Amino acid sequence: MTVAVLALQGAFIEHEHMLKKLGVDTIELRQASDMQKDFDGIILPGGESTVQGKLLRDLGMFEPLREKILSGVPVLATCAGMILLAQDIARQDDTYLATIPVTVRRNAYGRQLGSFHTEENVAGIGQVPMTFVRAPYVDALHSDTAGNKPEILSVVLDRIVGIRYKNQLAFAFHPELDTDTRIHESFIEMIHNYLQ
Numbered sequence: 001m002t003v004a005v006l007a008l009q010g011a012f013i014e015h016e017h018m019l020k021k022l023g024v025d026t027i028e029l030r031q032a033s034d035m036q037k038d039f040d041g042i043i044l045p046g047g048e049s050t051v052q053g054k055l056l057r058d059l060g061m062f063e064p065l066r067e068k069i070l071s072g073v074p075v076l077a078t079c080a081g082m083i084l085l086a087q088d089i090a091r092q093d094d095t096y097l098a099t100i101p102v103t104v105r106r107n108a109y110g111r112q113l114g115s116f117h118t119e120e121n122v123a124g125i126g127q128v129p130m131t132f133v134r135a136p137y138v139d140a141l142h143s144d145t146a147g148n149k150p151e152i153l154s155v156v157l158d159r160i161v162g163i164r165y166k167n168q169l170a171f172a173f174h175p176e177l178d179t180d181t182r183i184h185e186s187f188i189e190m191i192h193n194y195l196q
């Protein structure tokens, strides 16, 4: 199994370390030609979604990445990654990959709570440490054309911070910045199911 980590900007190394710890091979997605390589899962890391979105377009990676995701390759997105996947972004016209029918709100916790650490439940996993860094949250879930809505996996401070939609897992916090590996493990299990 090989997982491709989008490595244009942000906290991608931490995801690679976590996968290495779990014995999973990684490759980095840095340019259009990397999209032709063989991989079975994709990680979209935290960072700055506007920068990542622009680089994806400038480097010609945007369409091939979107096609991979729509073809069913499992995706784990954290923080800025969640913003890249959202179909709608509050107070912003630009959207990016737009493969999950949700509205997200960027930098959504205000100045006081710009960055914080907590522990909350993630459906199917249990209590998980959560590090939020100028994080988004999910403002609204929408139905796709088949009437399916994303599933809520986690709620913090009455705000949705974890969702699953088909092959895509998205979290507003940074599981790669804590030592708990269970979110990555559940992603690996998702890839195993996809490969069967």
Ligand code: GLN
Pocket (backbone or CB within 6 Å): 045, 046, 047, 048, 049, 050, 078, 079, 080, 081, 083, 106, 107, 133, 134, 135, 136
């Ligand atoms: N604030 C960032 C954005 O809007 C996300 C922060 C993060 O990924 N830690 O893209």
